[in-house]
Amino acid sequence: MVYPGLFPWLQSLNALAGGFFLLCAFGLVAVRQAQDCLRLFVAQSLFLCLSAFMLGILLHSSDLIVVGIIDFISKPVVIPWLLRRTVGGEVHTRREITQVFNIPTSLLIALALTIGAYLFAMPLLRAGNAGELIGSNLPIGLAGLLIGAFTMAVRREAVPMALALISMENSAFFAGIAIAPDFPLIAEVSIAFDVLILTFLIGLLTRAVHQQIGTTAVGELTELREANQS
Amino acid sequence: MNLILVLLFPMTAVLLSLLPLEKRFAPVVTLLTQIAVFGMALNLALQVSTGRTVIGLANWLELDGLSALVLLLVTFVALTAALFSWGYIFAHEKVARRIRFYYAQFNLFVFALVAVPVLVEPAFVWIAIEFTAMFSVLLVAFGNTHEALEAAWKYIVLMFIGAVIALLGFLILFWAQKNAGGGLYTWEGLRLSAAHMSPVLLKTAFLLILVGFGTKVGFVPLHTWLPDAHSQAPAPVCSLLSAIKTTVALYAILRLLPLLPNAPIDIWMQTIGLISVGVAAFLILQVRDYKRLFAFSTVEHMGIIFVAAGLGGKAGGYGALLQMLSHGLTKSFCFLAAGAVLLVFGTREIGEIRGLIRTSPVAGLALLFGALAIGGAPPFAVFLSEFSIFRAGVAQQHYLVISLLILFIVVAFFGILLHVTRMVFGKPAPVNAAAPGSVPFSCTLALVLAVVPVLVLGVYEPAPLHKLLTFAVSNLTGGMP
Numbered sequence: 051m052v053y054p055g056l057f058p059w060l061q062s063l064n065a066l067a068g069g070f071f072l073l074c075a076f077g078l079v080a081v082r083q084a085q086d087c088l089r090l091f092v093a094q095s096l097f098l099c100l101s102a103f104m105l106g107i108l109l110h111s112s113d114l115i116v117v118g119i120i121d122f123i124s125k126p127v128v129i130p131w132l133l134r135r136t137v138g139g140e141v142h143t144r145r146e147i148t149q150v151f152n153i154p155t156s157l158l159i160a161l162a163l164t165i166g167a168y169l170f171a172m173p174l175l176r177a178g179n180a181g182e183l184i185g186s187n188l189p190i191g192l193a194g195l196l197i198g199a200f201t202m203a204v205r206r207e208a209v210p211m212a213l214a215l216i217s218m219e220n221s222a223f224f225a226g227i228a229i230a231p232d233f234p235l236i237a238e239v240s241i242a243f244d245v246l247i248l249t250f251l252i253g254l255l256t257r258a259v260h261q262q263i264g265t266t267a268v269g270e271l272t273e274l275r276e277a278n279q280s
Numbered sequence: 281m282n283l284i285l286v287l288l289f290p291m292t293a294v295l296l297s298l299l300p301l302e303k304r305f306a307p308v309v310t311l312l313t314q315i316a317v318f319g320m321a322l323n324l325a326l327q328v329s330t331g332r333t334v335i336g337l338a339n340w341l342e343l344d345g346l347s348a349l350v351l352l353l354v355t356f357v358a359l360t361a362a363l364f365s366w367g368y369i370f371a372h373e374k375v376a377r378r379i380r381f382y383y384a385q386f387n388l389f390v391f392a393l394v395a396v397p398v399l400v401e402p403a404f405v406w407i408a409i410e411f412t413a414m415f416s417v418l419l420v421a422f423g424n425t426h427e428a429l430e431a432a433w434k435y436i437v438l439m440f441i442g443a444v445i446a447l448l449g450f451l452i453l454f455w456a457q458k459n460a461g462g463g464l465y466t467w468e469g470l471r472l473s474a475a476h477m478s479p480v481l482l483k484t485a486f487l488l489i490l491v492g493f494g495t496k497v498g499f500v501p502l503h504t505w506l507p508d509a510h511s512q513a514p515a516p517v518c519s520l521l522s523a524i525k526t527t528v529a530l531y532a533i534l535r536l537l538p539l540l541p542n543a544p545i546d547i548w549m550q551t552i553g554l555i556s557v558g559v560a561a562f563l564i565l566q567v568r569d570y571k572r573l574f575a576f577s578t579v580e581h582m583g584i585i586f587v588a589a590g591l592g593g594k595a596g597g598y599g600a601l602l603q604m605l606s607h608g609l610t611k612s613f614c615f616l617a618a619g620a621v622l623l624v625f626g627t628r629e630i631g632e633i634r635g636l637i638r639t640s641p642v643a644g645l646a647l648l649f650g651a652l653a654i655g656g657a658p659p660f661a662v663f664l665s666e667f668s669i670f671r672a673g674v675a676q677q678h679y680l681v682i683s684l685l686i687l688f689i690v691v692a693f694f695g696i697l698l699h700v701t702r703m704v705f706g707k708p709a710p711v712n713a714a715a716p717g718s719v720p721f722s723c724t725l726a727l728v729l730a731v732v733p734v735l736v737l738g739v740y741e742p743a744p745l746h747k748l749l750t751f752a753v754s755n756l757t758g759g760m761p
Binding site for chain 1: 404406421440454
């Protein structure tokens with residue numbers, strides 16, 4: 051049992067974790083090196099764990115603590131390891147990765163998406179009689195989801211795209227731990243397992259693409275189009 | 281008990297397929313498993329058709345009318361696909377390790393597909409649907425060519441984005457139920473507490489799940505993975521992907537309809553459905569690859585089912601479910617026929633194939649039958665189901681929707697026949713020397729097996745099936761008379 055006087059502090063800490071979580075999502079759009087993407091992803095996953103621990107204490111939910119521990123093991127540790135094992139050296143490269151938009155434009159769009167997420171979340175928060183915890187986690191989760199999708203759209207390299215994908219899942223979870231803290235634990239474990247399968251498959255595919263085609267810029271694969279099939 | 285066994289059998293088959301034994305071991309195990317699973321599903325469906333829900337594990341594994349219908353479809357298509365795989369994979373693949381790998385993946389994929397209808401807890405249904413995608417990625421990439429890898433990449437990315445969006449939807453649904461006083465987080469539990477849930481949360485959850493799973497169903501404009509994956513995957517896998525993987529995702533969306541009896545979602549469903557039907561119909565006209573042709577036809581049919589479900593009421597629901605069944609059966613037959621053509625000619629290009637019926641009467645007849653059946657010509661099953669949808673629409677005075685639907689279906693019908701008749705008739709074109717050249721016996725047998733329900737359901741609806749459909753419609757409309 052936690053001393054009640056600590057609660058406001060824990061709440062602030064949760065809000066702070068949310069802020070940094072969102073910041074990492076912005077970083078994933080903007081950074082130029084594959085390795086930085088991985089570092090930001092690890093940081094984002096750690097903030098997700100932090101938020102899960104805070105909420106677990108505040109809501110007296112042991113499930114959330116377990117979710118936090120599972121995330122702590124799977125995302126910052128296993129996923130980078132899996133990517134290194136399957137993709138190999140590509141994760142370590144400091145090579146600049148290309149983007150469709152330049153960085154300021156990408157950041158501005160990410161900002162617009164965040165504002166959109168807050169506007170979208172407002173009626174939901176009202177309808178759900180949401181308290182402060184949901185009020186901080188749901189909009190950030192939504193914003194992270196949208197920014198992750200946007201990152202997917204602008205990235206061309208396999209590893210940063212994969213990390214953007216998993217960051218979308220991070221964001222859905224970030225909202226989920228607040229709005230559905232007693233979501234069945236087995237489901238959460240299976241979802242974490244699913245993300246590991248995804249990482250493994252993406253790693254395999256990336257390696258196969260690298261061997262077959264000699265690039266990991268999967269965004270530039272455009273053989274399969276109606277027009278090309280004449 | 282049977283409900284647990286239908287899950288255990290494919291899982292055991294996965295492990296057995298991986299054993300490094302004689303190269304026919306994995307296909308034998310797979311085929312026997314699919315026969316057993318189909319037998320159990322048939323038995324379960326007969327029990328359900330008496331109007332009672334079969335319970336395997338209360339609140340975990342249950343089978344009502346709608347899920348029994350989907351289970352029956354899944355297991356039958358998996359059976360024909362397993363039989364077709366026998367000849368198809370041996371003709372294309374000589375390395376024993378790759379053959380074992382194929383069958384292990386195949387069984388894993390079937391396991392996930394079977395799990396969707398028998399699970400009743402939405403969070404687990406979400407996982408099962410997500411696993412159907414994860415376990416089929418390597419099957420799409422099986423060819424290991426540039427195109428196959430590109431298709432697999434596009435497939436995995438879009439599937440996961442869809443899954444994450446749907447996940448948020450299910451989380452919001454859970455939140456809405458908890459705010460409404462809690463209850464069991466199962467399809468039935470949700471239906472019971474739906475009346476007390478906040479409409480805003482409920483509609484948001486539905487919308488997120490619609491977009492998320494809509495990606496997996498292949499609604500326009502989220503369909504882009506579909507033709508790519510279908511042109512690249514081995515034919516039996518296409519048959520699973522197109523006939524049942526899209527269907528189980530649609531099933532999960534349809535499961536939410538009883539939660540929203542008063543929300544104005546009918547018009548959304550009709551619009552989304554019509555856009556898919558229309559766009560697919562015109563895309564069919566310009567394809568150059570016959571597997572992509574059938575893939576676009578899947579987009580079209582998913583749209584038709586969604587329009588029918590959007591018409592609402594018993595008649596609309598009946599039309600939608602009958603269409604779901606007849607499309608699944610017919611489309612699996614079409615992809616098996618396409619696989620037979622690929623075996624004979626070794627090319628996917630429509631323009632390079634002429635006189636198919638003379639080069640290989642089996643493949644030619646199958647393709648022609650498939651095209652007529654999926655286009656909706658009588659006396660095949662799709663004709664009957666489409667007709668019941670038109671009747672439901674006219675009875676409810678949705679004249680504009682039905683006119684547009686008929687227009688698009690006619691365009692698609694002519695598009696499909698235009699391409700297929702060009703391939704089937706005429707002076708035989710030279711075949712690709714690298715192609716196996718003939719249709720193996722097991723593939724012919726699979727085609728015969730697959731065409732039986734397509735023909736039978738076009739002229740006759742067995743009484744237990746009719747009862748099962750009626751029960752399923754009551755699940756869809758939330759018990760509404």
